[in-house]
Amino acid sequence: MSTRYPNRRSALFALGALPLLASCSGSETERTAGNPRYATIDQSGAIAHGPVAGRLPRTPTIDEIRQRGYLRQSGSLTNPGFALENVKTGAVTGFDAGIAQLLAKYLLGKPEVDTVTGGSDTREAMLGNHSVDVAIGTYTIKENRARLVNFAGPYYVAHSGVLVAADNRDIRRLSDLDGRRVAVQPGAAEESLRKEVPHAIPVLFEQSSQNASAVRQGRVVAWSANTALLLGKSVIDKELRMTDIAFGSSPFGIGTPKDDPAFKSVVVEFLHRIMADGTWRKLWECTVGVLTPGPVPHPPRVGSVPGS
Known part of the structure; x- marks a missing residue:
C-alpha cells in the first residue's frame, strides 16, 4: 500500500x-x-x-x-x-x-x-x-x-518491552512468559524474545494491529515489541497496558x-x-x-x- x-x-x-x-x-x-x-x-x-x-x-x-x-x-x-x-x-x-x-x-x-x-x-x-x-x-x-x-x-534507541491486557496482573517479569503464547512480529522482536525467553511460545503476526487484537481477545498472554511501538498502542487503548519489563536494545x-x-x-x-x-x-x-x-x-x- x-x-x-x-x-x-x-x-x-x-x-x-x-x-x-x-x-x-x-x-x-x-x-x-x-x-x-x-x-x-x-x-x-x-x-x-x-x-x-x-x-x-x-x-x-x-x-x-x-x-x-x-x-x-x-x-x-x-x-x-x-x-x-x-x-x-x-x-x-x-x-x-x-x-x-x-x-x-x-x-x-x-x-x-x-x-x-x-x-x-x-x-x-x-x-x-x-x-x-x-x-x-x-x-x-x-x-x-x-x-x-x-x-x-x-x-x-528503544528497548524490547511487554504489553498485556489491562486487567492482567500475572505478567510481572520476563520469566512469567515461560511456556506462554506471546505475540511478536517477525524479525527483531521475534529474535529478541527467543533469545531472552527461550521457553516462550512466539505467535507471529505481520501487523501491529493484529498483535494488539490477539492480546485483547486473549489468544496470547502478551505482545512483545520495541517500547516505541508498544507505547503508542497502550496510550490510546484502555484495554492494553505496558508492563515495566524492558530488555535488550533496539537501535533504530x-x-x-x-x-x-x-x-x-x-x-x-x-x-x-x-x-x-x-x-x-x-x-x-x-x-x-x-x-x-x-x-x-x-x-x-x-x-x-x-x-x-
Whole structure:
C-alpha cells in the first residue's frame, strides 16, 4: 500500500495541529480520536526548523528523488506517536514520520514523502530493488540486515518491552512468559524474545494491529515489541497496558540502498545536522513527548552500534 496526496501533502504538513486518527479500523480510530493528547500533536514547528542541504553530491538515489520530486519511504501509518495517518486529511504525524519529512526537506527543500506500507520483512527487498529510497519506521539496526542494506543511525534507541491486557496482573517479569503464547512480529522482536525467553511460545503476526487484537481477545498472554511501538498502542487503548519489563536494545536506523554508499553518507550528515541544531529535540518534544511527558532523551551517537 502506498499513501501520498500530491499537491496537498506539503500544505498539510505546514498547517500543523491536526488530530491524529488511526487508519486500520473504526474502533482504533475512535480510540485515537478520543484521546485529547493526540489533538495537541503538531510537528510543523520542528519541520520548519529543519535544515536544507547546500550542495549535495550526485548519487543514483538522490538523482531519482529529485527527478521524482518527493522521497519514497517504507514505513508505517498506524503507529501512534511515531507514524500515524489522519485518514480524513492524509497528514502523517509522529517521530518517525517527522524524521522522514525532515530528510525530504533536507534533500528537496520541501517535506514531500510517499509512504509505502507492508510487512516488516519486505523492507530489505524494497530497498534492494529500489521500490523505495529509504526505510524509516522503528527499523532496528542488525548486523545480518546490514549485509543487505546500508544503515544510517541510530537516530533513536528503544528497548524490547511487554504489553498485556489491562486487567492482567500475572505478567510481572520476563520469566512469567515461560511456556506462554506471546505475540511478536517477525524479525527483531521475534529474535529478541527467543533469545531472552527461550521457553516462550512466539505467535507471529505481520501487523501491529493484529498483535494488539490477539492480546485483547486473549489468544496470547502478551505482545512483545520495541517500547516505541508498544507505547503508542497502550496510550490510546484502555484495554492494553505496558508492563515495566524492558530488555535488550533496539537501535533504530534509516535503511538505504546497499548499492549507493554515497547516499548513506548524505543521510548520516543529515542526522548529525538535526541532532546538533536542536531539530531532533524539537521533534521529540512535539510528538512522543506529548504522549509521555518527561525528560527528552539524548540523541544516540550515529555509527555507535554494529551494522550502522
